[in-house]
Amino acid sequence: MATYEELMTVIQEGNFVETQNQVKALLAQGKSPSEIIQKGIIEALDIVGKKFSEGECYIPEMLVSAKASQKGLEILKPLLVKAGFQPKGKIVVGTVKGDLHDIGKNIVAMMLEGAGFQVIDLGYDVPPERFIETLKSEKPQILALSCLITTTMISMKNTMDAVKEAGLLGKVKVMIGGPPTTEGFAKKIGADFRGKDAYDAVEQARQMVS
Numbered sequence: 001m002a003t004y005e006e007l008m009t010v011i012q013e014g015n016f017v018e019t020q021n022q023v024k025a026l027l028a029q030g031k032s033p034s035e036i037i038q039k040g041i042i043e044a045l046d047i048v049g050k051k052f053s054e055g056e057c058y059i060p061e062m063l064v065s066a067k068a069s070q071k072g073l074e075i076l077k078p079l080l081v082k083a084g085f086q087p088k089g090k091i092v093v094g095t096v097k098g099d100l101h102d103i104g105k106n107i108v109a110m111m112l113e114g115a116g117f118q119v120i121d122l123g124y125d126v127p128p129e130r131f132i133e134t135l136k137s138e139k140p141q142i143l144a145l146s147c148l149i150t151t152t153m154i155s156m157k158n159t160m161d162a163v164k165e166a167g168l169l170g171k172v173k174v175m176i177g178g179p180p181t182t183e184g185f186a187k188k189i190g191a192d193f194r195g196k197d198a199y200d201a202v203e204q205a206r207q208m209v210s
C-alpha cells in the first residue's frame with residue numbers, strides 16, 4: 001500500500017518514475033489530488049528546504065526533488081482541472097522577475113483552474129512590463145504574484161509600482177504569496193491580499209470576483 005511517507009521519500013530521492021507510481025497508487029487508494037499535494041509533495045519539499053538550510057543537501061538535490069514533484073503534479077493537474085465548473089473569472093499569475101521558483105505558483109494556478117477560473121500563467125522570472133502588457137490585453141479581474149526568495153520581494157514591489165504607473169490600480173485586484181511575503185508587505189506595496197497557500201488563493205479569488 002502506498003503511503004505519504006513513501007511518496008515523500010521518492011521525491012527527496014528525485015526518483016521521477018516512483019514519484020508518478022506513488023501518486024497513481026495513492027489516487028487508486030482514493031486519496032484526493034489536493035491532499036496528495038499537501039501531505040506528500042509540499043511536505044517533501046519542505047523537508048528538502050530544511051536540509052538545504054542546514055547544509056545537508058545542495059542545489060542539484062533540490063533541483064531533482066523539484067523535478068520529481070513536477071512529475072507528480074503532471075498526473076494530478078488534469079484531475080484538479082476536471083473538477084472545475086464554469087469560468088468564474090480571469091486571473092493572470094506569475095512568479096516575479098529574478099525568481100525561478102514556480103512549483104508553488106503552479107499549484108496555485110492549478111487550484112484556481114480547478115475552482116473554475118480561467119488562468120493565464122506567465123511562468124517564472126516575469127518582468128513587470130510583461131505583466132502590464134498582459135493585464136492590458138487580457139483585462140483579468142485578478143493578478144496573482146508569487147515569490148520565494150527575500151531578494152525578489154523587490155521585484156514584487158516593482159511590479160506593483162508598474163501596475164500603479166499603468167493606471168491599473170483598482171481596476172485589477174492583486175494578490176500575492178510565497179513564504180517571504182507578509183500581510184504587512186502586501187499593504188506596503190499596495191496589493192489587495194496576501195495568501196499563505198493555494199486554498200487561500202482560491203477563497204480570496206472567489207471573494208474578489210463576487
Ligand code: B12
Pocket residue numbers: 042045046047048049050052053059062063065066098099100101102103104105107108144145146147148149150151175176177178179180194195196197198199200201
Ligand atoms: C525547489 C526549490 C528550488 C528549485 C526551484 C525549482 C522550481 N521549478 O521551482 C531550485 C533548485 C531551482 C532552487 C533554486 C534556488 N533556491 Co530554492 N528552494 C526550493 C525549495 C526546496 C522548495 C520550494 C517549493 O517549491 N516549495 C513548495 C511549494 C508548493 O511551496 P511555495 O512555493 O511556498 O508555495 C505555496 C505557498 O507559498 C503559496 N503561494 C506561493 N505563491 C503564491 C502566490 C499567491 C498569489 C498566493 C495566494 C499563494 C502563493 O501557495 C503555495 C501552495 O500552497 C525551497 C525550500 C522551501 N521549503 O520552500 C528552497 C528555497 C525557496 N530556495 C532558496 C534559495 C536560497 C535558492 C537559491 C538562491 C539557491 C542558490 N544559492 O542558487 C536559488 C534561487 C534561484 C532563483 N533565482 O530563483 C531559499 C530561499 C531563502 C530566502 N528566504 O530567500 C529556500 C527557502 C531554501 C532555504 N531553506 O534556504 N530552489
